[in-house]
Amino acid sequence: MSTDLHFENVSVEFAGRAVLRDLSLKLDERRIAVIGSNGSGKSTFARMLNGLVTPTRGEVRVHGIDPVRQPKQVRRRVGFVFSNPDAQIIMPTVAEDVAFSLRGQGLSRTEIQARVTAALDRFGLTEHADAPAQTLSGGQKQLLALCAVLIREPGLVVADEPTAYLDAANSRRIARFLLDEMPQQLVIVTHDPRLAVRCDVALRFEEGVLVDRGDPAAVVARYEEEQL
Numbered sequence: 512m513s514t515d516l517h518f519e520n521v522s523v524e525f526a527g528r529a530v531l532r533d534l535s536l537k538l539d540e541r542r543i544a545v546i547g548s549n550g551s552g553k554s555t556f557a558r559m560l561n562g563l564v565t566p567t568r569g570e571v572r573v574h575g576i577d578p579v580r581q582p583k584q585v586r587r588r589v590g591f592v593f594s595n596p597d598a599q600i601i602m603p604t605v606a607e608d609v610a611f612s613l614r615g616q617g618l619s620r621t622e623i624q625a626r627v628t629a630a631l632d633r634f635g636l637t638e639h640a641d642a643p644a645q646t647l648s649g650g651q652k653q654l655l656a657l658c659a660v661l662i663r664e665p666g667l668v669v670a671d672e673p674t675a676y677l678d679a680a681n682s683r684r685i686a687r688f689l690l691d692e693m694p695q696q697l698v699i700v701t702h703d704p705r706l707a708v709r710c711d712v713a714l715r716f717e718e719g720v721l722v723d724r725g726d727p728a729a730v731v732a733r734y735e736e737e738q739l
């Protein structure tokens with residue numbers, strides 16, 4: 512199964528202003544960190560991977576899929592986790608929210624039920640299955656959001672600052688899952704150097720330009736040096 516992420520001469524402009532400039536890049540590492548200053552284009556980069564942002568120029572391929580021309584395929588292939596778990600919860604109860612992710616896949620009720628039960632168990636959410644999703648803690652909500660994404664078995668998970676709203680214990684739990692336990696390819700946008708250095712490669716953007724890439728510890732060290 513392809514894990515290639517391919518950008519060729521990609522630029523993104525919003526209202527005529529360039530926020531990502533002439534990006535050419537090929538990646539196939541499992542864990543990819545995206546770092547850089549506020550407003551440098553990290554989220555824009557991440558959002559192109561599932562077609563949430565359309566490049567103004569250039570070509571993007573995600574595991575061989577063109578997110579612009581093949582929106583259905585890319586949504587099946589790429590799961591997106593936002594920083595704010597509240598924004599991702601759609602249905603009233605925990606179990607209903609996870610089941611909602613499986614709609615339109617031609618599965619029987621029994622099969623959906625079985626998959627939801629197994630997924631809730633995997634994420635330690637079984638005892639909350641019938642609880643209103645909004646009563647969960649921040650960390651539990653982020654686990655629910657991940658559960659709802661992963662039950663669809665995407666090949667790539669894109670997480671945009673997934674620990675931003677979480678306390679230290681929940682951040683560790685989510686990071687452990689994403690970085691150590693989850694078998695899927697991961698693109699993680701983060702301001703936390705401790706998360707970035709646990710990845711296989713890091714990209715650094717500044718003012719819409721990819722200014723550094725490579726070994727995460729080295730990329731983070733150069734970034735921190737410049738910020739002193």
Ligand SMILES: Nc1ncnc2c1ncn2[C@@H]1O[C@H](COP(=O)(O)OP(=O)(O)OP(=O)(O)O)[C@@H](O)[C@H]1O
Nearest residue numbers: 525526530547548549550551552553554555556716
């Ligand atoms: N939909 C949009 N319309 C107009 N401008 C946008 C839009 N999305 C992003 N931008 C602008 O593009 C630039 C890059 O934004 P982006 O969210 O990609 O940065 P970021 O590196 O993720 O920032 P942060 O670390 O603050 O989250 C910013 O100047 C932002 O204001």
